[in-house]
Amino acid sequence: MKTAAVASPDVAEFALRMGDTCLILGHRNAEWCGHAPALEEDIALANTALDLIGQTQLWLGLTAEAEGKGRTADDLAYLRDSSGYRNLLMVEQPNGDFGRTVMRQFLFDAWHLPMLKALAGSKDRRIAEIAEKASKEVTYHLERSSDLVVRLGDGNGESHARMQAALDFLWPYTGEMFLSDAVDEALALAGIAPAPGSLRPAWNEKVARTLADATLKAPESSYAQKGGRSGVHSEHLGLILAEMQFLQRAYPGANW
Amino acid sequence: MYAQMVKTDAARVRSLDEMEPVERAFQERIDAGQKIEPKEWMPEGYRKTLIRQVSQHAHSEIVGQLPEGNWIGRAPTLERKAILLAKVQDEAGHGLYLYSAAETLGISRDEMYEQLHSGKAKYSSIFNYPTLTWADIGAIGWLVDGAAIMNQVPLQRCSYGPYARAMVRICKEESFHQRQGFDILTVLCNGTPEQKAMAQDALDRWWWPSLMMFGPSDDASVHSAQSMAWKIKQNSNDELRQKFVDQTVPQAKFLGLTVPDPELKWNEEKGGYDFGEPDWAEFFEVIAGNGPCNRERLEARRKAWHDGAWFRDGLAAHAQKRQARKAPYAVAAE
Amino acid sequence: MSSEWPLWEVFIRGQHGLNHRHVGSLHAPDAEMAIHNARDVYTRRNEGVSIWVVRSSDIVASAPSEKGPLFDPANSKVYRHPTFFDVPEEVGHM
Numbered sequence A: 001m002k003t004a005a006v007a008s009p010d011v012a013e014f015a016l017r018m019g020d021t022c023l024i025l026g027h028r029n030a031e032w033c034g035h036a037p038a039l040e041e042d043i044a045l046a047n048t049a050l051d052l053i054g055q056t057q058l059w060l061g062l063t064a065e066a067e068g069k070g071r072t073a074d075d076l077a078y079l080r081d082s083s084g085y086r087n088l089l090m091v092e093q094p095n096g097d098f099g100r101t102v103m104r105q106f107l108f109d110a111w112h113l114p115m116l117k118a119l120a121g122s123k124d125r126r127i128a129e130i131a132e133k134a135s136k137e138v139t140y141h142l143e144r145s146s147d148l149v150v151r152l153g154d155g156n157g158e159s160h161a162r163m164q165a166a167l168d169f170l171w172p173y174t175g176e177m178f179l180s181d182a183v184d185e186a187l188a189l190a191g192i193a194p195a196p197g198s199l200r201p202a203w204n205e206k207v208a209r210t211l212a213d214a215t216l217k218a219p220e221s222s223y224a225q226k227g228g229r230s231g232v233h234s235e236h237l238g239l240i241l242a243e244m245q246f247l248q249r250a251y252p253g254a255n256w
Numbered sequence B: 001m002y003a004q005m006v007k008t009d010a011a012r013v014r015s016l017d018e019m020e021p022v023e024r025a026f027q028e029r030i031d032a033g034q035k036i037e038p039k040e041w042m043p044e045g046y047r048k049t050l051i052r053q054v055s056q057h058a059h060s061e062i063v064g065q066l067p068e069g070n071w072i073g074r075a076p077t078l079e080r081k082a083i084l085l086a087k088v089q090d091e092a093g094h095g096l097y098l099y100s101a102a103e104t105l106g107i108s109r110d111e112m113y114e115q116l117h118s119g120k121a122k123y124s125s126i127f128n129y130p131t132l133t134w135a136d137i138g139a140i141g142w143l144v145d146g147a148a149i150m151n152q153v154p155l156q157r158c159s160y161g162p163y164a165r166a167m168v169r170i171c172k173e174e175s176f177h178q179r180q181g182f183d184i185l186t187v188l189c190n191g192t193p194e195q196k197a198m199a200q201d202a203l204d205r206w207w208w209p210s211l212m213m214f215g216p217s218d219d220a221s222v223h224s225a226q227s228m229a230w231k232i233k234q235n236s237n238d239e240l241r242q243k244f245v246d247q248t249v250p251q252a253k254f255l256g257l258t259v260p261d262p263e264l265k266w267n268e269e270k271g272g273y274d275f276g277e278p279d280w281a282e283f284f285e286v287i288a289g290n291g292p293c294n295r296e297r298l299e300a301r302r303k304a305w306h307d308g309a310w311f312r313d314g315l316a317a318h319a320q321k322r323q324a325r326k327a328p329y330a331v332a333a334e
Numbered sequence C: 001m002s003s004e005w006p007l008w009e010v011f012i013r014g015q016h017g018l019n020h021r022h023v024g025s026l027h028a029p030d031a032e033m034a035i036h037n038a039r040d041v042y043t044r045r046n047e048g049v050s051i052w053v054v055r056s057s058d059i060v061a062s063a064p065s066e067k068g069p070l071f072d073p074a075n076s077k078v079y080r081h082p083t084f085f086d087v088p089e090e091v092g093h094m
Helices: A011-032 A039-069 A074-077 A098-117 A125-153 A157-173 A182-189 A196-213 A234-242 A246-250 B022-030 B043-069 B078-103 B108-116 B132-156 B162-191 B194-212 B220-231 B237-255 B280-290 B293-307 B310-325 C031-042 C063-073
Strands: B264-268 B272-274 C006-014 C021-027 C048-054
Touching: A011 A039, A011 A074, A011 A098, A011 A182, A011 A234, A011 B078, A039 A074, A039 A098, A039 A125, A039 B078, A039 B132, A039 C021, A039 C031, A074 A246, A074 B078, A098 A125, A098 A157, A098 A196, A098 B310, A125 A196, A125 B310, A125 C031, A157 B310, A234 A246, B043 B078, B043 B108, B043 B132, B043 B220, B043 B264, B043 B293, B078 B108, B078 B162, B078 C021, B108 B293, B108 C021, B132 B162, B132 B194, B132 B237, B162 B194, B162 B237, B162 C021, B194 B237, B194 B280, B237 B272, B280 B293, B293 B310, C006 C031, C031 C048
Parallel strands: none
Antiparallel strands: B264 B272, C006 C021, C006 C048
């Protein structure tokens, strides 16, 4: 049985991590709008971005509720500096070519879906509800992104080379998804969120199968870039926020 | 309009009596309000004119993604970000529907892109103006989409079936576009003095280019007369412009904004506004490629196409491989 | 190379159990991707529950010039329509 958890800093922090990751990836994907390689892809990627922005509103809304400081989801998105952001480093990396964007989406979706499926059984009802709604959307994201990875990896010489380069570039950012800290441990213990490491096998399996179909090879190195969840980001996040938060910063307190 | 000054190749509009029987039958069907469908006989001029018009319309949607897309990253709230992204995405969809309609006339989408990228095909002059502030996003929705809708609603009844049907879908989807623009401006006009000034500045910059969208007066144009006879154009440019001004001026008043036209005055006798003449010299410069953003708009489209070639080719190569392997598809046949 | 992705016709069954209806077309490298693209392009507003795609080049159409011979004969078979028959009021609904 699911029971509503009381407001807690750990839930607020967890929702912030989810929300920030969705927001920054949605923002990055939206950068393609009007510039994608084919009209059909332009439209499809915008759908993914829209889903992610919608999920952001839910997660950051939960953070706002759980932290109980009177802030709104928009306050959280538009009025924190990069050190307050908790997204994965992978999603803030520049889009690169369309292949890198597709590969990033796949590596993320392959983590995102098992995460949401686990969260659907969360003891926190609010988390379970968000996860349930989001997992339908993300099931399709993964279907599409894994399909594209296979097709482009096993396409022609150039598409194969580009997808391999994308994989090599992004690989060091994947480890961060499975790292655990005190918040994760507390949430796992309380049955509110899965231990990050527990998502590894499902991700490994999906990624291995997809890469095999795509005739791509995962790099040997297991070194993981990390820092996003403690607010230590790459140089790129500051630039994203400078753009994203421009109006709220230039006209403090205005309504839009 | 999204299709401006479309040429028809006609020297003059011929009467029914001057036509060969097959063309006469075609014209009589149009006169009777019937739809012309792909692969039916049609005069070459009709086909070519439609290709020009529909592809120009499609190009306008695609290029039109750029000025608004410019602000998706800077949209001031999560909801505004989602709405704007959905709107710009719709424009890609509308471009897709229109290209499809044109493809039924025997031209491929790639050929149409080629015409756009080479500068041979035109797109609406309006998208060569820059979006400098958030209020511009409001102004585009309110004025530019407002003007477009004025033209697109009657086009739902145009004589060419696929174009008319695409217009029906587009009009249905577009009904939220103008409102979201007006909503942005309403909030700005009720906001801080700086926000209101931002809204006025946007109206000042977008008013005249919006009036130019309808194109110069075409009362004497043989092309317009021919297009009207073919029912691929329903109203004269001046007629639509008048309607647009009459509809928009009260909305500006509601917002508390001033339309930047000293000659604007209600004319009781005609039951509409008198208004000043747009700067047509500027219009022709923009059409000729000298607007503030022509070069960067085209460059962005060319770059997207060029950079995406490997992606399209890679997917095509994979599809061929699958075909060769005869891999079974999950075919939808419920 | 750059050969264009083929064109597909898209048919969607709406929410209410009606027949699949032609909604438009799109480009895709193959049938499976055409389904994906159709989902993304033509069901953005929750329009559908089922999608069919057919390669445009596989559509076989009646010739426009045969419109008369194909369809006019049905005009004369008015007895196929229920309103052809008068049912006395006393009989009630039929």
